[in-house]
Amino acid sequence: MVSSEHRDWLYVAIPIYFVMLAGSAAWAYKRMERMNHEGVSDKLSSHYLGGRSFGPLLTAGTVFASLFSGYTVVGIPNEAYKLGWYAIRWMPTTALIAFGYYGTGLRLRRASMVMTSVIYLAAQVIALKGTFNSMFEIEADANWPVILIMSLILVFEWVGGLSSVAFTDSIQGLIMLISFIILPIVIKANFGGWSDLDPETYPKPSFYETPSADQQWKFWQFSMINFSFFTLPHFLQRTYAAKDLVSLKCAYSVVVVGPWITMFVGIYIGTVGVQMLDGADVASPFASILEEVMNLGGFSKFIAVIAFTASLAAIMSTADSLIIAVSQLVTVEVLYPMVKTKSPNTLAWMGRFVSFMAVLVALLVGILWKSGISDLGAIQFPITMQAVPAFLFALFATNKSTDVHPWCMAASAWIAIAYVFGIYFGYLSNHEDPAPIDAGVTGVTIQVVSLVLLESARRVIFPDPYEAETTKPLHTSDTKDEPQLLYPNRPAFDIPCTKRFGDRPLTPKDLWQMMEGVHEPITNVYFVAFMLFSVSLVTPLVPAGIPTSSTEDAVVVNGLPWWAFKALLLCIVPYAMSLYAVLRMPNKFPSLAEDSVLEQPGLIIDPDLVDMSNEEMGRRGSYDEPNTMASQRRSSIRKSLQGLGMVGSHEMRHSSRHLPSNDSVKHLHKLVQDDETESSHFDQRNDEVAVLYKDTDITA
Incomplete structure (x- = not known):
């Protein structure tokens, strides 16, 4: 909570920030209208994809702000304050997030030519409510501030579409970047850093102990689970909205480098904050740490105000990204097949209604959910993980032997989702000492097993799903009135509308043919294996609880427990691999002009x-x-x-x-x-x- 003597600066900074957002929305609206007027893009494409014209800076800015959300700015310092260096688990898991994003992005881009998001949006509502109420000493249970802010975000999205979201994201990302570069320097200069910590006088000496066996198991599972982030719709939107591959490469580079500027710094702030606050039990450690910085006055107070603004900006940036992503997904994939409206302008207005409903549901969940943002993430991440098999099979099946019927994918996914809800609410969330089970990791294992069994049974009962590929030519005029499917004999409700994409379906063979000559690290089995191994190696596989009662036998490296220092060093390997892979990517797809x-x-x-x-x-x-x-x-x-x-x-x-x-x-x-x-x-x-x-x- 910010004390009254320091709150005057926030009364200036926050309104200025909102004025900047309003200006961004106005600029985005004029940009959309210009694209529509000049015929560069229709209403639907300009609203949801920004006319596919985002350059390197805009693409990198919006991806940065979407990934490094409110939990990065507020949640990780708070987690590090409460759990110590165990919060390092965010570093290897973000390496896998980056791998999933750049590993699938090129193929998604080439081929382009929801519930988890609503839950994730609800998490931003909880973070926004806690952060804003804490800033201005508003009663913790007061809901009107978060309702007002979410309404403003919704209006900005209605007015300017993805262009507004991306531009405001870039502003928010810049604010976060500035604060997280300068804030640790201010803390180090005035309160000391890691190298100044002494295990014998540190307020929470248990943080120097090696993690327990259960913690180590959970650490590894957490490292694996967030690979699924690349499947979230607001990340996919950025892949399609980028102007070219150079813009995407800039975004991938930011995703690879960003964790060392944001999450690493968050861990630093939280663990040093224990020394600053003498280990006091506070509701919001991040806010209390910034309060201590503001007490220094002058430039330090200014940076703390920027950091407070950054926490609000980070939450809002993720919220607006999720709103427009849910809107596009539900409008295009659910409402359109039901109503069959023709006009892109009408669809855009339908999308605005969906945005309103998404915000309404997220507000209800965020306000009524009493278990906190961490518990909400505990169910959201596992559900998101269940989208991974569908993406990987759809994008990287090599031929009809490795392709999978969509009904088998859907059935196995629903089985896994039912398991995730059952194991979480039936056991993990209400058991005092549950086994170290991650619902997402075990759920995706169940899904893959179910998928293999269902697909094997289907091939016995309904062989040769590729009839359409071996029949008469699919691009001839007499076939255009009826859609050609890889899996024929499907009911009418399951036949997608494909006329706008071409005269024949996209097969795995076609997709691989389109990617010839393009470096894709995720298609290299050795690269994938070593990436997973290097991320797994970060897990501190050590005897538990050393030292248990004293710090005499503790090995400390620059103020850090040895196992934490080792984990950070090992994190360099997967990030270096990722940076190498991104730099090797082409700046454009092969063309006949070469x-x-x-x-x-x-x-x-x-x-x-x-x-x-x-x-x-x-x-x-x-x-x-x-x-x-x-x-x-x-x-x-x-x-x-x-x-x-x-x-x-x-x-x-x-x-x-x-x-x-x-x-x-x-x-x-x-x-x-x-x-x-x-x-x-x-x-x-x-x-x-x-x-x-x-x-x-x-x-x-």
């Missing part, structure tokens, strides 16, 4: 897998209309390739290939290169192939 691609022997080009241009992705008269612009261009590309002797049609995929003549290659290359210098539109004649290649990558 000599190295054109000169490949036996070149295979499938026009049906040609990337859509930004103009084709961003302009739609209705949500599910066929993409005529892309279909016409791909048809022209097919005819041109056949004329050049470069077979590219789907029905001839398995026929023999030959390398076209040098003249043909040069001619095709010239068409691409010449077009890169021209300004033209897609409404010209289809046989003008040079025009039709504009802003387009063609996979080989």
Whole structure:
């Protein structure tokens, strides 16, 4: 709680911050209107994806603020204050979050062409309520401040869509970055740091003890569970909203480096804060630590005010990201198939209604939930983990032998979710001394076993799910009225609308073909194995409770217990691997504009897998209309390739290939290169192939 003599600065800082957010929303609204007016993007794409135009700084800023949320700023220092260096568990788990995000991001980006989120949003409501009420000495149970703030966040999202969210995220991320760089320096200069701690005088000497066997087991499970963060919708939105791969690489780099600036600092603040507060039992250790810093006055007080503002900003940044992600997911995947509305503008308004409902549900859960934010996370993280198998099987199945029927995926996921709720509420949450079981890790194990059994049974009963791939050509005109499915004979309610994506379904073979020539670390089994091993190695596998009654035998390194110092050193390995993997990623996907691609022997080009241009992705008269612009261009590309002797049609995929003549290659290359210098539109004649290649990558 901030004392009255220090609260005057907050009365200035917080309103300034809200004015900045309002200005960001106004800017985002004008940006959306300009994109719609200029025909760059339709209402739906501009609202939910920012017109797919986020550059490196905006992409990195919004990803940073979305990942390093209110729990990073407030929760980790509080956890470190209460649990000591055991809070280091956040470092290896964030390494896996980064791995999951950059490991799947490129493939999701190439292929793009909810309940856990609502629970996560409710967690932000709890954090927001506790932080704001504590700041201004408002009664702890008072709900009106959080209702007012969530309403403002909702209005900002309504007005400016994802552009507003991303820009405010960047502001919030900058505030957090400044405070978490300078605050530990101020603490070190005035109160001492880790190297000044003495186990004999430290208020909580038990923190120097090695963790118990149960704690070590929970430490490892916690390290594994948050790999699932890449499946959260607000992270997926950023993958699709980035302008190009350079922007995504900047975001991935921030995710890899960010934990050392935020979570590492949070652990430092919490453990040094024990010395600052003499181990006092306080409701909000982070607020009490900042209060001590504010007592120093001058520049230190200014930084503490910035840190208070950062805590509020971090919670709000995650909340607004979750609101728009839930809105898009429910609107597009649930409401649209039910009502079949045609206008993207109508869908956008439906999305605003969904946003309102998401905020309402989150407020109810956040206000009525009495067990605290940690317990809410204890159920949210395990549920999120149950999305991982579906993502991995869908993205990385190599052929029909490793692909899985969607009904088997859904059934196994529901089995696992039922287990998670059952084990948590039936045992873990109400047992005084439960076994060290993580509902998410055990749940995903149950899900994989169920998936294997269900898919094996299905293949016996309904063999050969790939009938559609071996029947008549899927891109011919007589098949366009009926969707072609990998798994036919499905009821009408389970047939997705695919007209806006193309004339045939995306198979695992197609997806791997699109990714040829692209470095993907998650497809390297040795890289994955060593990443998991290096993260697991951070777990302090040591005899429990040493020292148990005295500190005479304690080994201390720069003020840290030896096992904590060792864990931090070992954390460097997975982060270094991640940084190396991110730097190796391409700045763009392979295209025919590159000599190295054109000169490949036996070149295979499938026009049906040609990337859509930004103009084709961003302009739609209705949500599910066929993409005529892309279909016409791909048809022209097919005819041109056949004329050049470069077979590219789907029905001839398995026929023999030959390398076209040098003249043909040069001619095709010239068409691409010449077009890169021209300004033209897609409404010209289809046989003008040079025009039709504009802003387009063609996979080989």
